[in-house]
Amino acid sequence: MGTIVTIDLYGDPSVANELDPALQLAVESLHDADDVFSTWKPESPLSQLRRGEIELATAPPEVREVLEACGAARELSRGWFDPWSLAGGVDPTGYVKGWAAQRALHLLLGAPVFGAVVNAAGDIATFGFPAENSSFQVGITNPSDRQELTAIVSLNGCIATSGTYERGPHLFDPHSGEFASRLASASVTGPDLGLADALATALAVAGTDFLTVIEEVTEFEAFAVTDDGERQWTSGFPLLALATVRDQGPRPPTRG
């Protein structure tokens, strides 16, 4: 995946020495995900599958699991997220980063802590809480000034953010067959980071119209920043605060 993952654990200091086993499992699972799903490693099972050297039936079970989930995400996103649309074979990378972080988080459930955050380069999975009577509060980067935030959310579960402001045009529009992005930034919250990641990609490519699609997806909510800096979000988005912007005030939320 070629990315940086940080793991934060929240617990009583007295258990600090008991965290290693769970941490190790979580970290190993991230490397395993990279070994299996890397499109850069020619020997990875996914690369072999893309070249047609192995069949899905003989691929590791997690490949089948991920591709099945990608199929469901494609359907849910009405084709806006489609790992099968690019030339060169299926590329589930847009789902795998979130999925891998989510899997690592599950392994941390065994640690004697009351909260954990796995942040895979901006895609975040959490469980528990950072302190008594509080929930995780997570900032969303301002796409036009990444030193700043555009909003803060009260997070119960996961959040994924997609956009082209870091990496340049890399989002593929399966409907037009061209690289495209209709939003500066697209964030999706929900109980599963893999699906949140896929839906955030779909939202970035499809544009604000897609907010109404996410309104219909149970337990998932979305927040969008347009190229003009307009911010729109679904009715249940766990928005805690909007950062002030110089040019214009916040727009009212969209309603499904």
Place this chain on the structure above:
Amino acid sequence: MKRSKYVFVGTALGVAGVLSFHTAPASLTFASSPTNGTPTGGGSAPTTTSGSPTGSPTTAPVTPSTTIPSGSRTATGPSVNYNFGVLSVTVKATGKKVTSVTIGTLNDGGNYRSQSIDSMAIPILEREAMAAQSANIQSVSGASYTSAGFAQSLQSALQQLGI
């Protein structure tokens, strides 16, 4: 009840062999993190430090006292190929606190795309710094792209510093 935040930084990258992770939970707090000792002790209210009556100063909680020197240190990872040339990553730390992550050397052969190099991975760490500096947020979500080369050099620099 005293609460602590343990931060573990690793890189999951596409280069085999560099991936020996530290099993000890390394504490990574940035220089200007909140000074109440337990960054999360007060939840969303930074003034509520009642949860940490022991008043242990600034740094974090876990610091397994090994041979980590307490002074300011710098390490630079190896020069590695990235998409547009060759780079190395420099990490500065005080004790086990990372204070900055910068590009140490960069040879891009004049490729204009390299101007966006710092828009690759450094922002991720900046975001972590931002989260650490704020008593109100624990993490930051954003789009990102990290080259494997950056992550590789960073990992090596962190290892040199014992972080």
